[in-house]
Amino acid sequence: MENMKEKMEGLIYLEDGSVYRGYGFGAKATKVGELVFNTSMTGYQKILTDPSYKGQIITMTYPLMGNYGISDIDNESGGIHAFGLVIKDLCKNPSNTNCVKTLDEWLKEQDTPGVWGIDTRKLTKKIRTQGTIKCVISSEGISIEDAKRICGSQELRGDWMKEVSVKERTSLGEGGCCRVAVLDFGVKANILKSLMSRGCSLEMFPYGTSAQEILDYQPDGIFLTNGPGDPEEAKEAVRETAILLRDADVPIFGICMGHQILALAAGGKTYKLKYGHRGGNHGVYDTETKRSYITSQNHGYAVKMESIMLGGMEVTHLNLNDGTVEGMAHRELPVFSVQFHPEASPGPNDSQYLFDKFVTLMKGGKNHA
């Protein structure tokens, strides 16, 4: 059926030379990124605005996108971070009381290209079997030759966390319960909300802030956020976190990139998963409560299980599907982290208890990790 689509302006070109054609939507643009898939059936706006997707082109496995449009209340950051969106079917007449514009309009505004009419299941299976792959997305009718050239001319970056972090120290929230130093690698709004709603006041620190500056703030707790890229590229953050691990005697909690940086700081290792975990349906087993939770996930890297043991950590959470590390805690210190996203958004809220645990620890509670 591919020959039917010769005239279509939407193009997905993969580094291995394979081509998928569809209709362009959103901004007329061409971008290069890492192609990943996400299995969430709802939450496309939150996904696109999640800074962790910086540098990535997202294909959604659920075929009908844009159904409820775009609202003013579903942004996880100031705008779209993903480099492109690949979908099967685009809804042109969204319906929801909070809808203010269509997905198409929003992508245009946000200068992000989209392609629809793609066999996203085929693409997903391709990623599943070959791994995440470098990809060109174009909605402006470029030729395959152009796509190939553009693909070759740009390198994928792994240091996006440096770019999406806040540029200067920012105070947030007036809660009097705890002072939290937030090491920002590209935080999702709902993480901040989850902390503030528990009475925390937050101090956001830009990427590269020294451990000393953070300690000088005299926080009750330190939080390491999610963020895009390869954790091994976050050398400065790993170094400073190692100092914090040694010197700060307050609870530390990390999510996703924060978890990986914490692992590296503790002397552990991370590795790239073949195609990552992105969606809102993975079961995670909590070795402490012996219960399982359905989690929101978005990560391309994982922490090597054996590697963290030496650094004084133990595994607290395991992915039920592939047995990868989903969480760890320090054997003695009130330091813990998870690979998945307890702040959900999008995804299930089952693991919100982790924020409670962090707050309890900061208040000097005995909920020791």
Place this chain on the structure above:
Amino acid sequence: MPRKASLNKLLIIGSGPIIIGQAAEFDYAGTQACKAIKEEGIETILVNSNPATIMTDEGIADKVYMEPLTEEAMEDILKKERPDGILAGFGGQTGLNLAMALEEKGILERYKVKLLGVNRESIEKAEDREEFKKLMQSIGEPIPPSIIATTFEECHAFVKKIGYPVIIRPAYTLGGTGGGVATNDKELELLCQRGIENSAIGQILLEKSVAGWKEIEYEVMRDSRDNCIIICSMENLDPVGVHTGDSIVVAPTQTLRDEEYQMLRDSAVKIIRSLEIEGGCNVQFALNPDNGEYIVIEVNPRVSRSSALASKAAGYPIAKIAAKIALGYNLDELKNYVTRETSACFEPVLDYCVVKFPKWPFDKFRTASRKLGTQMKATGEVMSICRTFESALLKALTSVEIKCDGMRIPFVSNLDNEGLMKKLAACDDERIFCIAEALRRELVDVESLYEMLRIDRWFLNKIKGIIDLEKTLQTQPLTKELLYEAESRGFTDTEILRLSGVPREVLQDIRIYNDIFPVYKMVDTCGGEFDAATPYYYSCYDGEDEVQVSDEEKILVVGSGPIRIGQGIEFDYCCVQGVWAIKEMGYEAIIMNNNPETVSTDFDTSDKLYFESLHIDNVMNVIKKERPYGVILQFGGQTSLNLAEKLYSRSINILGTPYQYIDLAEDREKFCQLLGEIGISVPEGMAVTTQEEAFAAVEKLGYPLVVRPSYVIGGRAMQVVYSDIELRRYLKEAVSISAEHPVLIDKYVQGKEIEVDAVSDGEDVLIPGIMEHIERTGVHSGDSISVYPHFTLSQEVEDTLIEYTRKITKALKVVGLVNIQYAYDGNKIYVIEVNPRASRTVPILSKVTKVPMVKLAVAVMLGRKLKDLGYGTGLYKKADYYAVKVPVFSNAKLTNMDMALGPEMKSTGEVLGIDTNLSRAVYKGFLAAGTRIPTEGTVFVTLRDPDKNAAAAKTIGRYAKAGFHICASEGTGAFLKEAGIEAEIISYQQALSQIGEEIHILINTPKVANRPESDTFPIRRKAIERGLPVMTCMDTAAAFLIAISMKQNETKLEYRPL
């Protein structure tokens, strides 16, 4: 925790007969549960009175009690079997209610039987309205203002406070029986009374109506560790106000933002936790589209119709996992059966859109109210899967077998604008077609439709998109791009040809040159994230085809589509058996079907499952893909058989009886001629194509006559007429007579009706058993009480039946199954009907005679000979017990339908009463059917003139002798008096008011059926709605006396496994 070691023997309660609101989904759930338990090495005992099911088949449970689902029977069985535990959550409301009763009476405790999966408190909390309200309040979940009432006065006072509209729901009922929305005092009174009567505990819930809100459902599972997962979310296209069983339902939710989705998910999880259910549960929500506010409508603390749908929609076997949880497993200890590698503790994701469409029985019940509301009326449903919503919707419409090829049906297309708008507002079963037509005619736009119907704009816009595409097809040249677009939005070839006006060859050429064919994608629970092992496919127009076609020889079984009256679960039974037999014979078995409730569409039934519409386009596409050695059409009832002509003309190898003979059996004239040649009589008759011809036929044949259109399912539109007036009315109202649609007029042979099911290999025939009907000819065989083995026929008659069957099967070259209905008037045997296919009685006879009929049928279709198959030929040896099939009706649920028995089938299900003694078997049959059996009180009798005879007088006399007070209408009273029977004469009016109060049994053989304005129609309706035993045929009335006397004598019944 792994499974509890203390469980060595478990008992499962089935759901009994199929009724509206409780259908094939429980066969599916029960079968899965039995298999899940059995594979753990636990001895599995099943109690279910429904013989048509796969679950009661040999090999599913270790022991099957096909016995009435009564407390007495259960106690007896528990005493005998002493199981360690009992699973009630797989038998629908019937199973739960029965388990509750056993628990309450201390019977479970007495025999030390643990109730697994659900406990009494959970059931009470979920189903008792007051308890539920309390629980919701305690966990902070919103519910609408409501009261629990047991009297009308309470209801009235409540409404005064909160205003109309209000919803009335009886506690403990099936499919919302007796519920409704009241908008004024009169409706309130009616609904309250009916609701209180229908509730098992005399309670109803009155609540403020949230009609017009979005209706959202979640299927949740929980284990004993408190791990919870959502299997599937569903959004009803029809907003709150239409029962979800009667709604078009889409999975997953389409119009919910993540926050809204998660809000309801949190609530569903909280609810299942608070109920402490270990297994599956369904939670229904109403969501205010204007502000995102929600309320909890209802919780079903068990597997349900929705969970069957969710299982098929998501590919996650809810019942199987629920059974494992009941055994003690936790979700995170189980594997995903579809991927086989990943965990069962996850939430399935769909990478397609699912549409469920209900199948309603209104084509058969002309007088029944078509209005949809809170009482479910659908008998079955279809599901379709595709990558676009439009395509899923259109596929569903072609699946439901209402002869549509797109979003149009003639009745709606032919309405004038005013009529259309009126029907659109009426909220009936054809609303979706009205929406399409109104948009097509540009009488409305999406916004005005939304204001009127409160169907979410998203759905309306999608329908509008379909109409726009129709217009593009009408106005633009059919390019490859347009054809592809139309195909990927689900348009059928017929529709594309009609709209575009291009000849079929041109369309084919565009298709072939541009390779525009469907591909098949897999349902894998995970959106392609993991490799999956299950061969469960649907078609779509997209890039990659995932089907791997093997090198094996394949056989395709075409399924029976949605459950409807006249074509029920029996045919699914035959399809499943067929698939198993095909596998056993060493072929790859492929099934195509669209019914989400059934075992045939379970992911591990066949080697390959195509979940597809059975439209010829879709069937041919699968055949083209798989290139099967042959196709079996005789198991799927009329649905699959109707494809015979089309497949034959496309040179497809139809296994079994050749097409020419299938056609011949249905061509009245040719058929009669053939029978004449072999010396077998048929009731005299003819096919007519005009009124004049019809009355000429009357001249020749004389009344009474049986009239019907040719090619019918379940005697649809068949009637016995006694006079010119009735005939004229029939020709005018019931059928549109024409040259293409002849009407068959036959002499009505009064006598015994006999049913023979047989397997033939073209030479020999094997008759597993002969069933004799209690009711005389004139009552549809599906609605008659029938007895195996025959009990009044002489050896000579039996020999003749065997001989005739042999001759007919030979003459018709039957290979496989055949069902023949005979009439015997005391002198002569007539053939009424020959169905060269599986029939309703195949599962019954297979089970009672232990002759695997379907398996033999497959073997002979594949060239084996009966004489080599080990069951002999001729009539198989009789079993040493009687099996009495008693039909079960859903009359109470269908407002204004006439329940009088006639040639048109009305029952939705059946039960079997089995005993060595015929009377006891009859008694068991009535018990199992749930018929109320009064032992004293008053019988009201009113008979039509042809029934005022000696036999009827004798029967009524026996009621009198049994101690019943006899009341009668004037004419009937006079007749009885003449016959020496005392009867109090009362008017119809008096009778109507006394139904359910002073009157306990109604015996009424109506002059005419289907006439709401007649004197007796309202009496029958009221009696049915009040749950009275109603006999509309004197033979049934006589049989019922057997049950009455058994009960009066407190006959002790024995319960035995098959």
